[in-house]
Amino acid sequence: MPAKSFDVIVIGAGPGGYVSAIRAAQLGLNVAIVERENLGGICLNWGCIPTKAMLRSAEVFHLMHRAKEFGLKAEGIGYDLDAVVKRSRGVAKQLSSGVAHLMKKNKVTVVMGAATLSAPGRVSVRTDTGTEDLQAASIVIATGARARELPGLEADGDLVWTYRHALQPKRMPKKLLVIGSGAIGIEFASFFNTLGADTTVVEVMDRILPVEDAEISAFAKKQFLKQGMKILEGATVRKLDRAPGKVSAHIESGGKTEVTEFDTVISAVGIVGNVEGLGLEALGVRIDRTHVVTDEFCRTGVPGLYAIGDIAGAPWLAHKASHEGVMVAELIAGGHPHPIKPGSIAGCTYCQPQVASVGLTEARAREKGYEVKVGRFPFIGNGKAIALGEAEGFVKTVFDAKTGELLGAHMVGAEVTELIQGFVIGRALETTEADLMETIFPHPTLSEMMHESVLDAYGRALHF
Ligand SMILES: Cc1cc2nc3c(=O)[nH]c(=O)nc-3n(C[C@H](O)[C@H](O)[C@H](O)COP(=O)(O)OP(=O)(O)OC[C@H]3O[C@@H](n4cnc5c(N)ncnc54)[C@H](O)[C@@H]3O)c2cc1C
Numbered sequence: 327m328p329a330k331s332f333d334v335i336v337i338g339a340g341p342g343g344y345v346s347a348i349r350a351a352q353l354g355l356n357v358a359i360v361e362r363e364n365l366g367g368i369c370l371n372w373g374c375i376p377t378k379a380m381l382r383s384a385e386v387f388h389l390m391h392r393a394k395e396f397g398l399k400a401e402g403i404g405y406d407l408d409a410v411v412k413r414s415r416g417v418a419k420q421l422s423s424g425v426a427h428l429m430k431k432n433k434v435t436v437v438m439g440a441a442t443l444s445a446p447g448r449v450s451v452r453t454d455t456g457t458e459d460l461q462a463a464s465i466v467i468a469t470g471a472r473a474r475e476l477p478g479l480e481a482d483g484d485l486v487w488t489y490r491h492a493l494q495p496k497r498m499p500k501k502l503l504v505i506g507s508g509a510i511g512i513e514f515a516s517f518f519n520t521l522g523a524d525t526t527v528v529e530v531m532d533r534i535l536p537v538e539d540a541e542i543s544a545f546a547k548k549q550f551l552k553q554g555m556k557i558l559e560g561a562t563v564r565k566l567d568r569a570p571g572k573v574s575a576h577i578e579s580g581g582k583t584e585v586t587e588f589d590t591v592i593s594a595v596g597i598v599g600n601v602e603g604l605g606l607e608a609l610g611v612r613i614d615r616t617h618v619v620t621d622e623f624c625r626t627g628v629p630g631l632y633a634i635g636d637i638a639g640a641p642w643l644a645h646k647a648s649h650e651g652v653m654v655a656e657l658i659a660g661g662h663p664h665p666i667k668p669g670s671i672a673g674c675t676y677c678q679p680q681v682a683s684v685g686l687t688e689a690r691a692r693e694k695g696y697e698v699k700v701g702r703f704p705f706i707g708n709g710k711a712i713a714l715g716e717a718e719g720f721v722k723t724v725f726d727a728k729t730g731e732l733l734g735a736h737m738v739g740a741e742v743t744e745l746i747q748g749f750v751i752g753r754a755l756e757t758t759e760a761d762l763m764e765t766i767f768p769h770p771t772l773s774e775m776m777h778e779s780v781l782d783a784y785g786r787a788l789h790f
Pocket residue numbers: 337338339340341342343360361362363364365366367368369370372373374375377439440441442468469470471489510600603604634635636637642643644645647674
């Protein structure tokens with residue numbers, strides 16, 4: 327059978343791929359998308375969305391325990407883990423079906439199967455019923471990533487879990503070890519700890535949430551410790567000895583190794599790109615460790631071949647993947663999109679308290695030679711935070727003392743993952759301290775703390 331012809335073929339239907347397909351179709355291109363598992367990719371099925379559904383259950387559970395503080399009564403508070411998971415899977419399914427609807431609406435041809443680049447401009451798809459050949463002048467690789475497995479710490483789905491197992495746990499861990507304190511590790515630690523698991527987090531770096539501003543990491547750590555979590559920083563899990571129903575973890579810290587027993591381990595030590603089996607090497611695509619090397623427009627160097635999202639490297643975030651998808655679609659359609667500014671991509675962690683940031687940390691700004699002005703404002707100084715019963719946290723802003731440019735914003739506390747976008751817009755518009763100080767923030771809102779933090783950087787905070 328002759329190959330079916332399209333203007334664009336997108337491989338992988340995660341937030342990078344499916345958004346790219348929609349934008350390309352909007353621009354009048356004839357688009358096919360190939361997906362081997364679920365429309366929506368990791369994000370909608372095994373990442374961003376189902377984790378947030380589970381964390382919401384934990385948050386409600388936590389609030390139910392605080393009912394008395396709000397003048398309410400809640401008795402016999404408990405949870406049904408299967409029902410929590412069922413809700414999370416239902417939310418994921420709903421969104422994945424939504425992507426199917428969007429593909430139909432935008433007349434994108436969906437081919438379910440595993441794609442390989444068989445020759446320049448040619449894609450061969452292994453489907454349930456055989457092989458389908460497609461061709462297009464432009465091909466977008468958006469095959470994403472999967473959990474990194476370290477030797478000796480490999481997941482087995484029973485005692486040692488990756489995020490996929492942790493999203494559909496067969497049992498509630500009693501004594502849980504989480505290896506890695508990046509966003510994924512900390513979110514699972516927060517979820518299981520809130521539901522009552524005796525949770526230990528081991529982080530190889532000298533502090534948890536190591537990419538965040540040091541003050542944010544320290545504040546979050548204090549809150550987690552208060553919630554009963556155990557945290558080992560500058561520590562390495564060297565070995566896991568598995569026996570029926572238990573794992574003995576050899577944890578090295580400060581030159582000493584201790585062996586501690588757990589019934590469950592979650593390995594959250596990073597991700598690796600899905601570069602294998604695509605035929606990339608044969609086409610001359612450069613791969614650095616497990617990521618495709620691209621330029622600032624996601625071009626691979628092979629004419630007509632682009633790579634976006636997790637497969638194209640850090641930051642491994644859905645909104646980065648989607649934005650690259652749009653940019654590439656516009657490029658293919660003959661547009662002149664702007665390259666992505668990595669410093670304007672916010673990172674959010676939905677633990678309790680939440681953490682969110684954009685731009686440079688204070689330390690990084692100083693390392694880069696900036697003379698900085700730093701502002702801080704605590705949740706305790708904000709009326710809305712107190713009314714919500716969420717008075718723990720703070721907002722920190724970092725400015726270039728010479729120009730007033732907002733270099734970075736860092737937050738920890740309730741709903742900061744919603745607030746951060748205000749500063750993202752600020753950075754996108756190259757906002758200075760003067761613009762932010764002149765902005766009128768609505769009252770009473772948590773966003774007023776963003777204003778106050780800016781004012782504080784210039785010695786003008788009003789409510790603290
Ligand atoms: C537990 C967890 C929580 C997360 N939470 C967040 C969050 O809160 N916010 C955030 O921004 N990010 C979060 N992420 C990261 C986010 O999920 C990824 O950054 C995002 O999914 C990347 O999108 P993508 O389109 O590049 O790839 P993916 O979403 O990984 O999609 C790639 C798709 O390609 C398909 N595929 C792979 N190879 C082939 C092939 N050969 N043929 C056909 N199809 C193929 C895969 O099946 C997959 O569906 C989280 C990740 C995890 C694991």
